[in-house]
Amino acid sequence: MSRSSYLKPDTVALHTGYVPESDHGSRAVPVYQTTSYVFESVSDGSSLFNVEQGGHIYSRITNPTVAVLEQRIAALEGGSGTICTASGMSALFTVFITLCSAGDHMISATQIYGSTATLLKHTIKRLGIECTFIPINDEQALRDAIQPNTKMVFCESIGNPGLEIANIPGISEIAHENGIPLVVDATFATPSLCRPIDHGADIVVHSVTKWMGGHGVAIGGAIVDGGRFDWEQSGRFPELTEPYAPFHGIKFWEEFGPSALAMKMRAESMRDVGAAMSPHNAFLILQGIETLSLRMKQHVANAKALLEWLQQQQAVTWTNYPDMESNPSHALAEGLFPDGAGSMLCFGVVGGRAGGAAFIDSLQLASNLANVGDSRTLVLHPGSTTHSRLTVEDMKAAGISEDMIRVSVGIEDIADIKADFAKGFKAAERAAGES
Amino acid sequence: MYVEVRGQKTYAATGGKEFDNSLPCVMFVHGSGLDHRSWALQTRWFAYNGYSVLAPDLPGHSLSAGEPLESIEEMGAWLADFIRAANVSRVHAVGHSQGFLDVLELARQAPELLKSITGVGTAGAIPVNPALIDAAKNSAGDAAEMLLMWGFGPDAQYGISAVPGMQPIAIGRQIMARNPLYEDLVACANYENGSAVAKSIEVPSQLILARKDRLTPIKAGMAFAEELNARVTIIERYGHMLPIEAPRQTLQKLRELISSLEEAA
Numbered sequence: 001m002s003r004s005s006y007l008k009p010d011t012v013a014l015h016t017g018y019v020p021e022s023d024h025g026s027r028a029v030p031v032y033q034t035t036s037y038v039f040e041s042v043s044d045g046s047s048l049f050n051v052e053q054g055g056h057i058y059s060r061i062t063n064p065t066v067a068v069l070e071q072r073i074a075a076l077e078g079g080s081g082t083i084c085t086a087s088g089m090s091a092l093f094t095v096f097i098t099l100c101s102a103g104d105h106m107i108s109a110t111q112i113y114g115s116t117a118t119l120l121k122h123t124i125k126r127l128g129i130e131c132t133f134i135p136i137n138d139e140q141a142l143r144d145a146i147q148p149n150t151k152m153v154f155c156e157s158i159g160n161p162g163l164e165i166a167n168i169p170g171i172s173e174i175a176h177e178n179g180i181p182l183v184v185d186a187t188f189a190t191p192s193l194c195r196p197i198d199h200g201a202d203i204v205v206h207s208v209t210k211w212m213g214g215h216g217v218a219i220g221g222a223i224v225d226g227g228r229f230d231w232e233q234s235g236r237f238p239e240l241t242e243p244y245a246p247f248h249g250i251k252f253w254e255e256f257g258p259s260a261l262a263m264k265m266r267a268e269s270m271r272d273v274g275a276a277m278s279p280h281n282a283f284l285i286l287q288g289i290e291t292l293s294l295r296m297k298q299h300v301a302n303a304k305a306l307l308e309w310l311q312q313q314q315a316v317t318w319t320n321y322p323d324m325e326s327n328p329s330h331a332l333a334e335g336l337f338p339d340g341a342g343s344m345l346c347f348g349v350v351g352g353r354a355g356g357a358a359f360i361d362s363l364q365l366a367s368n369l370a371n372v373g374d375s376r377t378l379v380l381h382p383g384s385t386t387h388s389r390l391t392v393e394d395m396k397a398a399g400i401s402e403d404m405i406r407v408s409v410g411i412e413d414i415a416d417i418k419a420d421f422a423k424g425f426k427a428a429e430r431a432a433g434e435s
Numbered sequence: 436m437y438v439e440v441r442g443q444k445t446y447a448a449t450g451g452k453e454f455d456n457s458l459p460c461v462m463f464v465h466g467s468g469l470d471h472r473s474w475a476l477q478t479r480w481f482a483y484n485g486y487s488v489l490a491p492d493l494p495g496h497s498l499s500a501g502e503p504l505e506s507i508e509e510m511g512a513w514l515a516d517f518i519r520a521a522n523v524s525r526v527h528a529v530g531h532s533q534g535f536l537d538v539l540e541l542a543r544q545a546p547e548l549l550k551s552i553t554g555v556g557t558a559g560a561i562p563v564n565p566a567l568i569d570a571a572k573n574s575a576g577d578a579a580e581m582l583l584m585w586g587f588g589p590d591a592q593y594g595i596s597a598v599p600g601m602q603p604i605a606i607g608r609q610i611m612a613r614n615p616l617y618e619d620l621v622a623c624a625n626y627e628n629g630s631a632v633a634k635s636i637e638v639p640s641q642l643i644l645a646r647k648d649r650l651t652p653i654k655a656g657m658a659f660a661e662e663l664n665a666r667v668t669i670i671e672r673y674g675h676m677l678p679i680e681a682p683r684q685t686l687q688k689l690r691e692l693i694s695s696l697e698e699a700a
Contacts, residue, residue: 016594054598
């Protein structure tokens with residue numbers, strides 16, 4: 001097990017990274033809504049800029065409130081350090097451009113979030129970084145895709161939207177045999193349900209906007225450096241092992257070892273790209289994290305109860321949840337997610353695209369929107385929204401059917417969620433009868 | 436930089452600057468199972484402020500080749516060879532925990548190589564619980580957990596870090612789990628020369644001790660400071676891992692002694 005703290009996870013979620021500050025004794029983490037920090041002297045400022053000592057200079061690089069969140073997330077995931085960013089997408093972009101340069105190559109699972117796929121297929125490609133997409137958990141395809149210039153393997157611990165489970169131990173073993181780090185987007189699980197570093201991942205990325213925050217009021221991302229990957233032995237990362245010119249020729253690996261990647265991201269990407277998390281957002285995400293495990297227990301319990309109920313409804317044509325017994329990934333899910341594989345589920349309704357739309361439109365409790373991981377139940381009909389411009393064939397290739405409803409199950413009373421959905425099914429059945 | 440010592444490739448951090456043996460040299464010696472990175476927040480300051488810096492990884496540790504040394508006496512002798520291999524005439528030697536025992540042995544065996552000695556989070560002897568040694572024999576990772584749980588003070592246990600966003604316990608574990616912790620702990624446990632060496636030391640000395648140190652309790656450090664006739668500083672709130680937990684305060688005390696000696700020279 002990878003450890004950053006000897007406190008138990010629920011205690012870490014409430015306390016880690018902060019002790020009541022000396023000036024006022026504030027018990028909760030204060031919001032340092034501040035841009036810059038006074039140097040004690042010219043020499044002090046110089047030593048901060050030169051990493052001779054730790055501390056804050058400017059909130060694009062570090063901020064006291066954001067640092068509390070970073071240290072807390074690192075401890076929850078068992079990593080050596082965390083960098084928080086403005087969004088989950090900027091976290092991914094930071095990882096990609098830190099590990100890869102023009103002319104490099106990476107490998108990604110096909111079953112990933114649409115915006116991440118676009119980033120990899122188009123934006124990163126424009127920077128001269130090629131990505132090979134392979135079916136998740138296809139070990140032979142992974143071996144075949146590895147090239148001398150491959151810099152990372154990427155997957156989501158639970159795929160979005162298809163809810164495929166990544167075989168993190170299997171993928172990391174192949175990646176490590178070839179001196180390549182495994183990057184896992186663990187947004188759908190949170191460290192409360194699965195800590196990818198414990199299973200072989202080297203870097204973990206989160207959109208903390210989702211379950212980590214849970215309240216749906218703040219956008220943010222996080223990158224956790226697992227600290228175990230040997231960048232020197234790999235031989236693929238001169239950016240980390242050779243002198244880095246913009247910083248007096250610093251060699252990140254020699255200097256910082258297990259936190260080399262995090263320090264490089266801080267020194268380069270946060271400085272140059274500036275996708276910093278706002279202090280207020282960090283404060284809001286901290287409020288969410290305090291109750292993370294309590295909420296995740298309720299999320300999972302509701303998801304399982306809703307799934308069971310959905311399977312008994314005549315208007316439901318199919319269901320999908322990662323550790324459903326009929327799901328091919330059931331055994332994998334049980335091993336990696338012993339407390340439940342998240343709170344996302346998908347199902348089909350009668351009436352195809354029209355039935356799906358009617359179902360969504362008739363809901364009152366559940367919100368129809370393009371987000372997941374809120375404490376409230378959220379639904380989306382991809383066929384009418386995010387994927388409405390696709391042909392039936394293209395949707396099928398993306399693992400989406402016309403009748404598919406995606407649900408991010410919230411923590412309301414399950415009886416109320418069921419009652420709301422029951423109204424939706426009546427509407428779907430009417431739409432099916434009319435078509 | 437890499438230096439060849441006894442035919443083995445040895446890594447020594449130089450604080451991010453090219454090593455220049457014409458400058459006054461400060462040598463930093465790490466503790467059990469650790470490496471040069473425990474001094475990351477002291478070495479760079481000295482390197483960028485008029486000193487040359489050497490922070491070696493002892494043989495078999497992190498970036499240095501070779502088999503781990505089996506006794507503190509051997510480590511002291513090796514440090515003497517290392518200083519000579521780096522072509523340095525005299526150093527200010529700074530040791531953390533076991534690293535200070537190594538410095539004491541260096542002082543006994545090659546006093547001509549020293550300008551001053553400083554011990555950080557240490558004492559003249561460091562008895563080691565046999566259960567910890569047994570744990571280290573079976574798994575450096577398990578022993579590292581025990582050491583880090585006891586070694587870091589209360590703030591670090593609550594995830595407080597001198598470097599924003601980082602988690603020192605995880606970093607320490609990654610380093611210790613890969614290094615020959617068992618050999619280091621056995622060497623510590625067996626070392627009994629401290630008091631005898633203290634009487635023979637003629638260079639200026641200081642001890643920087645931590646109020647919340649549970650591995651080398653402050654009482655033992657204070658007693659040894661008296662034997663050594665060393666100047667003593669006690670840093671409140673922090674634990675045994677002072678260079679990492681309280682880097683500014685540790686650096687400040689190192690600067691005060693070493694700068695004053697260099698100015699007087």
